[in-house]
Amino acid sequence: MQTTGWFFFTCIHSCRPTVSADNYYSHRFTRYIVVRNKPVHNHSGKARIKDIAERANVSPGTVDRVIHDRGEVSKKTREKVLRIIRELDFQPDVVASTLASKKSFRIAVLMPRADRSSRFWESPATGMDDALNEIGHFGVRMDHYWFDYFDRSEFVRQARQVLQNKPDGVIVAPVFSEEAGDFAGKTIQHSIPLVFINACIAQQPHLAFVGQDAQRSGMVAAKLMYFGLGDKPVLIVNFIHKKGNQAHILEREEGFRKQYISNNKKADTILHSLQIDTASQTLVNNILGETLKDRPDIQGIFVTNSRVHRVAAFLEKVNRQDIRLIGYDVTKENKVFLARDTIDFLIGQQPWEQGYKSVMALFNHLVLKKEPKKTQHLPIDIITRENIEDYHNNK
Amino acid sequence: MQTTGWFFFTCIHSCRPTVSADNYYSHRFTRYIVVRNKPVHNHSGKARIKDIAERANVSPGTVDRVIHDRGEVSKKTREKVLRIIRELDFQPDVVASTLASKKSFRIAVLMPRADRSSRFWESPATGMDDALNEIGHFGVRMDHYWFDYFDRSEFVRQARQVLQNKPDGVIVAPVFSEEAGDFAGKTIQHSIPLVFINACIAQQPHLAFVGQDAQRSGMVAAKLMYFGLGDKPVLIVNFIHKKGNQAHILEREEGFRKQYISNNKKADTILHSLQIDTASQTLVNNILGETLKDRPDIQGIFVTNSRVHRVAAFLEKVNRQDIRLIGYDVTKENKVFLARDTIDFLIGQQPWEQGYKSVMALFNHLVLKKEPKKTQHLPIDIITRENIEDYHNNK
DNA sequence: TGTATTTTCGTGGGCGCACACGAAAATTTT
DNA sequence: AAAATTTTCGTGTGCGCCCACGAAAATACA
Numbered sequence: 133m134q135t136t137g138w139f140f141f142t143c144i145h146s147c148r149p150t151v152s153a154d155n156y157y158s159h160r161f162t163r164y165i166v167v168r169n170k171p172v173h174n175h176s177g178k179a180r181i182k183d184i185a186e187r188a189n190v191s192p193g194t195v196d197r198v199i200h201d202r203g204e205v206s207k208k209t210r211e212k213v214l215r216i217i218r219e220l221d222f223q224p225d226v227v228a229s230t231l232a233s234k235k236s237f238r239i240a241v242l243m244p245r246a247d248r249s250s251r252f253w254e255s256p257a258t259g260m261d262d263a264l265n266e267i268g269h270f271g272v273r274m275d276h277y278w279f280d281y282f283d284r285s286e287f288v289r290q291a292r293q294v295l296q297n298k299p300d301g302v303i304v305a306p307v308f309s310e311e312a313g314d315f316a317g318k319t320i321q322h323s324i325p326l327v328f329i330n331a332c333i334a335q336q337p338h339l340a341f342v343g344q345d346a347q348r349s350g351m352v353a354a355k356l357m358y359f360g361l362g363d364k365p366v367l368i369v370n371f372i373h374k375k376g377n378q379a380h381i382l383e384r385e386e387g388f389r390k391q392y393i394s395n396n397k398k399a400d401t402i403l404h405s406l407q408i409d410t411a412s413q414t415l416v417n418n419i420l421g422e423t424l425k426d427r428p429d430i431q432g433i434f435v436t437n438s439r440v441h442r443v444a445a446f447l448e449k450v451n452r453q454d455i456r457l458i459g460y461d462v463t464k465e466n467k468v469f470l471a472r473d474t475i476d477f478l479i480g481q482q483p484w485e486q487g488y489k490s491v492m493a494l495f496n497h498l499v500l501k502k503e504p505k506k507t508q509h510l511p512i513d514i515i516t517r518e519n520i521e522d523y524h525n526n527k
Numbered sequence: 528m529q530t531t532g533w534f535f536f537t538c539i540h541s542c543r544p545t546v547s548a549d550n551y552y553s554h555r556f557t558r559y560i561v562v563r564n565k566p567v568h569n570h571s572g573k574a575r576i577k578d579i580a581e582r583a584n585v586s587p588g589t590v591d592r593v594i595h596d597r598g599e600v601s602k603k604t605r606e607k608v609l610r611i612i613r614e615l616d617f618q619p620d621v622v623a624s625t626l627a628s629k630k631s632f633r634i635a636v637l638m639p640r641a642d643r644s645s646r647f648w649e650s651p652a653t654g655m656d657d658a659l660n661e662i663g664h665f666g667v668r669m670d671h672y673w674f675d676y677f678d679r680s681e682f683v684r685q686a687r688q689v690l691q692n693k694p695d696g697v698i699v700a701p702v703f704s705e706e707a708g709d710f711a712g713k714t715i716q717h718s719i720p721l722v723f724i725n726a727c728i729a730q731q732p733h734l735a736f737v738g739q740d741a742q743r744s745g746m747v748a749a750k751l752m753y754f755g756l757g758d759k760p761v762l763i764v765n766f767i768h769k770k771g772n773q774a775h776i777l778e779r780e781e782g783f784r785k786q787y788i789s790n791n792k793k794a795d796t797i798l799h800s801l802q803i804d805t806a807s808q809t810l811v812n813n814i815l816g817e818t819l820k821d822r823p824d825i826q827g828i829f830v831t832n833s834r835v836h837r838v839a840a841f842l843e844k845v846n847r848q849d850i851r852l853i854g855y856d857v858t859k860e861n862k863v864f865l866a867r868d869t870i871d872f873l874i875g876q877q878p879w880e881q882g883y884k885s886v887m888a889l890f891n892h893l894v895l896k897k898e899p900k901k902t903q904h905l906p907i908d909i910i911t912r913e914n915i916e917d918y919h920n921n922k
Numbered sequence: 923t924g925t926a927t928t929t930t931c932g933t934g935g936g937c938g939c940a941c942a943c944g945a946a947a948a949t950t951t952t
Numbered sequence: 953a954a955a956a957t958t959t960t961c962g963t964g965t966g967c968g969c970c971c972a973c974g975a976a977a978a979t980a981c982a
Binding site: 225352 | 665750754786895909916
């Protein structure tokens with residue numbers, strides 16, 4: 133890749149007109165003339181179907197049939213062609229191929245819509261759009277099937293729609309893990325490649341998973357908390373809707389606990405865990421208020437998802453900004469409290485990248501025929517008041 | 528983008544054979560027949576050169592000449608064609624265009640080689656390679672012009688080489704800002720688009736800058752330091768080679784100071800700054816040893832570049848791991864100390880992304896004819912022992 | 923051995939665009 | 953008004969691959 137530069141370029145342009153010695157074969161009867169001493173590759177340095185055909189003494193059509201496994205080729209020729217393909221390391225020209233086939237790929241995206249309760253899913257969607265913009269020329273199309281983050285039945289309905297429409301590839305956010313598992317199973321049956329975004333159902337076969345290592349993100353949070361607090365007691369808050377199924381949120385707590393305990397030299401570190409199943413600020417205030425009355429020694433709070441702004445609002449209300457607060461995701465609400473330093477750190481999931489990379493994974497598979505990395509863990513971003521602007525800048 | 532899905536796809540495939548009603552024009556004399564009521568777009572939904580030609584009553588060749596501003600078109604026809612192009616919102620098909628033109632673009636990359644003193648530049652190179660892999664089909668080539676990070680004259684020599692070879696686009700790491708400024712000026716003269724990577728010379732016109740906001744990264748470091756230390760004195764260490772010119776490294780210190788002071792409520796925060804111009808560990812030990820003897824109250828050290836591992840080694844030697852240590856970049860050496868918690872945080876620059884995005888910026892400009900974002904600030908990564916694995920995972 | 927099938931293959935016409943070539947129209951010169 | 957230029961334009965070929973069509977070769981059957 134380093135040495136193909138200037139000289140080579142000159143060569144391309146000056147030599148081209150004289151090199152194209154095509155049509156070595158002309159008729160079925162005369163068969164093909166094997167041209168010895170002819171360079172393996174044509175001027176562009178890459179073997180073409182025509183080159184293969186010449187070498188194999190067959191027509192381009194036959195080579196094409198072999199390449200696409202379209203049958204109608206005798207075993208013997210097939211093998212000869214395959215051998216030569218390997219010999220010349222033939223790689224079909226994606227550009228020409230796209231142009232000729234005019235085939236278009238449809239990617240179905242099954243993910244929560246961004247609503248007032250959380251705008252989180254806006255960013256992945258943007259990332260997907262941006263990716264599509266770069267590769268749309270290859271005939272890749274995208275269809276969105278949105279569902280409400282808390283509406284299990286809508287998920288199921290939309291999933292059914294997706295299957296009915298038989299897309300060429302699927303991206304799914306497995307918010308409801310059981311139903312998503314079913315869905316994943318079915319895509320496999322139809323041999324539709326599937327990419328998990330944001331969370332993963334490891335048991336189900338999939339083309340790729342793009343998202344964060346939940347447990348490790350919890351560990352990072354613990355690290356930050358410990359850095360600021362040392363061996364002081366910490367409260368963990370899970371906002372979990374009882375109908376939702378958020379395995380990866382629990383993993384975050386697990387990671388946090390593991391790390392925090394291992395950091396602490398003293399044995400009496402107190403980690404208190406709290407489940408809150410409500411969106412009402414008043415109720416949150418009550419619950420937290422009582423908890424803090426019970427344990428006035430609590431110096432830090434870790435919230436395992438983006439609803440950390442609820443806790444922040446509470447802390448400001450009771451004037452306890454001294455308590456260290458760490459949560460997830462750069463949302464509009466959280467940004468306000470981060471700016472005021474009530475929230476100390478947010479853990480970011482690089483949502484834009486998640487969208488971008490999921491599309492790219494499918495693109496690589498469908499168009500370029502290259503297998504993407506199966507697990508694409510995104511960096512765990514730590515967002516502070518100071519770096520938040522960059523975070524959104526180029527997304 | 529959302530609504531082109533299934534139905535449309537069906538349409539493409541079932542309608543295609545019957546739609547292609549070409550050759551509406553046949554001879555110069557008969558002129559072209561204006562077909563009324565014919566749909567604006569062809570079956571694929573996008574206008575082609577041929578469609579323009581029909582509408583304008585000219586031949587495809589003429590349209591082509593207009594599109595490429597190749598002259599030989601009367602003013603009147605030219606304007607008519609342009610009007611119709613706008614009307615139909617014609618966008619040339621990049622795929623077909625690439626295939627037909629067989630033009631190749633050469634990107635010249637002028638950046639430091641990764642050597643034993645720092646492997647940092649390995650990652651951007653990888654990112655570039657990976658990007659090239661995705662877009663190489665469009666005839667994009669890349670040539671590297673490496674220089675030694677400390678060798679100003681080699682930079683100049685290589686820069687001259689680049690200009691001599693007249694590439695179609697340039698990516699440069701402006702390590703020596705004066706010389707890089709000259710170079711940038713010259714690329715402009717030759718109207719070669721230029722992308723700054725890692726650091727930027729804002730005065731020079733450029734297509735894009737991909738890198739970090741240096742000052743803000745210093746602020747983040749300060750935030751972390753303050754989170755752990757509160758109002759305690761901190762030492763800032765700059766490893767600056769006197770011959771090098773690293774404006775952005777000084778910006779990091781500036782950002783750190785600004786933030787640290789604003790965080791502190793007390794006025795007596797001590798920030799002590801130290802310049803070290805040597806690679807020798809022994810000398811580093813001596814200098815740091817004396818400094819710490821002078822000011823035993825120092826509780827944290829901020830190192831403004833990747834040579835933080837020197838300080839870490841010292842701290843371990845004198846058994847002062849209690850001192851908080853923050854530096855830059857995930858290098859092999861730094862990783863060791865991060866794993867042992869001697870280094871508390873590393874600030875990452877997403878080097879892989881820097882490489883990837885610089886190439887993509889040029890690709891967008893050269894091939895897709897879309898202007899990339901001019902300033903692409905990457906997120907400021909905070910790397911801890913806990914999240915370091917992900918950081919390298921998919922790069 | 924001759925005919926009907928089935929298998930295996932070659933050919934040709936695109937895909938949308940770039941570009942060279944030469945011919946027609948417009949303009950200038952005699 | 954005819955000839956010589958210059959300007960403007962249409963046509964044809966090809967980029968590398970896909971795919972439909974039909975024809976030749978191989979096999980089966982009578």
